[in-house]
Amino acid sequence: MVVFALFIISKAGGLIYNREFHSGLSKLTSNDYLMLAGSFHGMHAITKQLCPAMPAPVNPSSTAAVLAPSPFSGRPSGLEVLESTHFRMQCFQTLTGTKFLLFTEPQQPNIDSMMRKIYELYADFVMKNPFYTVEMPIRCEKFDRGLDGFVKVRS
């Protein structure tokens, strides 16, 4: 089981965190990563637009399993999983619009629980850090170490 990388994109479309765990994705310059994050932000918005059918009304039993139950249940969700031959990308958007992109192997199970754990680490070590300003690049050693420990234990 391989986790390639984690990107965090702010609600304005800027890349605020970029971390590679395993080599497997191409090496890009940091400028390229910023551009990718920005264009992904736009593509994510388009995938919402293209929704061919209105989302099904959510039944209460299933909401418990959802990572962040949305108060806007009638709104389309946008891209969640992208598959390619070499990797699989899971995108999780928080209620405030921050996007977490997790790149894994194509046949990776349990990405949802992994995403939940990463969100938890983010909430604990980034958002509760008094020296962190929102929408700014994340430089929190504890977050880094938490991710490291978590990904290593899993692989």
Added chain:
Amino acid sequence: MVLYSFYIFDRHTECIYSRRWTPRPVSSSSKAARPQSGSSITSSGDAPTGRKGMSHADDEKLIFGLVFSLRNMVQKLGGDDDTFLAYRTGEYKLHYYETPTRMKFVMLTDTKQNHLRAYLHQIWANLYVEFVVKNPLAPVEHPGGIGVANELFEKGLEAFITAVLPA
């Protein structure tokens, strides 16, 4: 399987074939998910639910731009031999297949499918090449979709959708 729409784009970014099936109400019945052919074909009539002021031509342009950018993103991250297969949102799933001549086949279905690359490849090889490319009366390029939506292709596509695609 619920099929929402199907598009073919040529290498000049133009949509040369598109077909839509009106989505069924979600809670109608668990079986019979696939819309029946014939009556359900809509050329321009059905208003897309949940959006205002978007024509089907706008949709086609958006889809082309989207798959083009996603394909480039995938190639940038995964290397040149990586190909974009599909993406899923909470509401639908988009499947993608690109031929060596850069024609793009795009299909929108419900979210419960595996990626349909193999099926899109079959549509290209068994239907498009047979009935459009090998048609002596069809032009080499298809500006505005001329020569693509001929009777044999339409019939073949319909048969393919009812017989071959996973239920």
